[in-house]
Amino acid sequence: MIVPSLSQQDVELLRKDTPGVWQLIHFNNAGTGLALSPVVNAVKQHLDLEAQLGGYEAAAAAQAGMDTFYTSLAALIGSKPHEIAYIENATRAWDMAFYGIDFKTGDRIVTGRSEYVSNYVAFLQMKRRKGVEIDIVEDDETGQIDLKALRAAIGPRTRLVALTHIPTFSGLINPAEEVGEIARSANVLYLLDACQSAGHVPLNVKEIGCHMLSGTGRKYLRGPRGTGFLYVSDSVLDQLEPPFIDLQSANWIDETSYELVPHARRFETWERYVAGQIGLGVAASYAIGFGIERLSNRICALGAQLRSELSGLADVTLHDKGARKGGIVTFTKEGETPAEIKERLSNAHINVSVSRASSARIDLPERGLEAVVRASLHAFNTEDEIDRFVKALGRFDEA
Ligand SMILES: *Cc1c(COP(=O)(O)O)cnc(C)c1O
Numbered sequence: 001m002i003v004p005s006l007s008q009q010d011v012e013l014l015r016k017d018t019p020g021v022w023q024l025i026h027f028n029n030a031g032t033g034l035a036l037s038p039v040v041n042a043v044k045q046h047l048d049l050e051a052q053l054g055g056y057e058a059a060a061a062a063q064a065g066m067d068t069f070y071t072s073l074a075a076l077i078g079s080k081p082h083e084i085a086y087i088e089n090a091t092r093a094w095d096m097a098f099y100g101i102d103f104k105t106g107d108r109i110v111t112g113r114s115e116y117v118s119n120y121v122a123f124l125q126m127k128r129r130k131g132v133e134i135d136i137v138e139d140d141e142t143g144q145i146d147l148k149a150l151r152a153a154i155g156p157r158t159r160l161v162a163l164t165h166i167p168t169f170s171g172l173i174n175p176a177e178e179v180g181e182i183a184r185s186a187n188v189l190y191l192l193d194a195c196q197s198a199g200h201v202p203l204n205v206k207e208i209g210c211h212m213l214s215g216t217g218r219k220y221l222r223g224p225r226g227t228g229f230l231y232v233s234d235s236v237l238d239q240l241e242p243p244f245i246d247l248q249s250a251n252w253i254d255e256t257s258y259e260l261v262p263h264a265r266r267f268e269t270w271e272r273y274v275a276g277q278i279g280l281g282v283a284a285s286y287a288i289g290f291g292i293e294r295l296s297n298r299i300c301a302l303g304a305q306l307r308s309e310l311s312g313l314a315d316v317t318l319h320d321k322g323a324r325k326g327g328i329v330t331f332t333k334e335g336e337t338p339a340e341i342k343e344r345l346s347n348a349h350i351n352v353s354v355s356r357a358s359s360a361r362i363d364l365p366e367r368g369l370e371a372v373v374r375a376s377l378h379a380f381n382t383e384d385e386i387d388r389f390v391k392a393l394g395r396f397d398e399a
Pocket residue numbers: 089090091092116164166167168193195196215216217227228
């Protein structure tokens with residue numbers, strides 16, 4: 001079945017809801033998606049309600065919006081609402097799952113070259129603390145995780161397969177479902193970092209087969225900053241112990257006992273950014289309203305267009321890996337460092353970002369790269385913006 005991309009009318013609607021597009025070209029959606037009016041309005045509205053009613057009273061009045069967070073995030077990833085936890089960012093969400101695993105000395109963690117920096121340093125900490133071993137699976141010839149090597153890397157001591165679905169520093173979309181099949185047949189826990197993929201590509205935890213999945217609010221979902229979520233399958237709840245508990249995640253029974261609340265909410269804390277929770281629910285509903293597949297098709301098509309236009313510039317080298325690529329485009333340019341490019345574009349009201357080796361120690365240095373420019377596109381971006389971007393990038397040479 002061919003799923004159509006967005007119509008011109010849809011794109012106009014997306015842009016109407018994205019006031020920032022009138023001031024600048026925002027190609028930094030992997031950093032933060034450019035703010036969406038319905039989300040901003042929902043957050044502001046709740047902050048106003050807090051000012052008028054008091055914070056606890058406002059939360060009680062906004063119960064429906066808080067509940068919508070669980071149902072819309074569940075709809076986004078194909079889980080049950082009670083398998084979703086609201087957490088302040090994707091890093092802590094991932095941490096709540098990872099540090100919830102009772103690792104033993106000699107346990108092995110299997111991961112790939114695209115693993116996110118904060119995840120990898122957590123592996124290293126667990127290695128120092130518990131004596132776990134880290135197995136890095138090489139890329140295949142396309143640059144995605146090598147599935148054959150992955151199968152071979154999993155052994156009797158493998159406790160966890162941890163994969164970053166879309167890395168923060170490359171166009172690559174890793175084959176999360178195929179990895180899930182391998183993890184399932186080996187009966188190993190599978191933790192997917194979907195931070196860059198939520199809102200960017202369709203996600204279905206049943207099809208992917210991951211037991212735990214973490215995501216952030218502010219990137220491709222275009223939710224508020226300081227928001228994130230964690231999915232934990234009911235099927236692995238008894239294998240995870242929340243590393244921290246509080247009055248939200250546990251009930252205090254008596255002087256000597258407590259019990260964890262059922263389901264994923266045992267990974268939450270009570271105190272939270274309520275306006276953010278409501279805003280993230282609105283953001284997920286908004287994306288679902290357009291259709292994630294249609295959004296995704298446009299994001300990937302725009303990424304392909306930018307790559308194609310950049311490949312026409314003699315002094316630009318593209319660095320995206322993978323058989324399947326999304327809306328993140330990475331490149332370098334002769335005679336100008338990534339930091340200089342970022343600054344020059346910023347002066348022309350174009351937002352991009354720089355990915356550095358310090359955040360990709362097992363990837364970029366291996367490819368001889370110290371830093372790359374990252375231009376990350378979203379569905380509200382346009383073909384015309386891409387043309388203007390490529391012209392602006394080339395202008396340095398003419399000067
Ligand atoms: C941004 C990012 C994170 C961290 O998300 P936060 O919400 O900033 O904690 C994790 N993994 C990947 C792949 C990311 O790109």
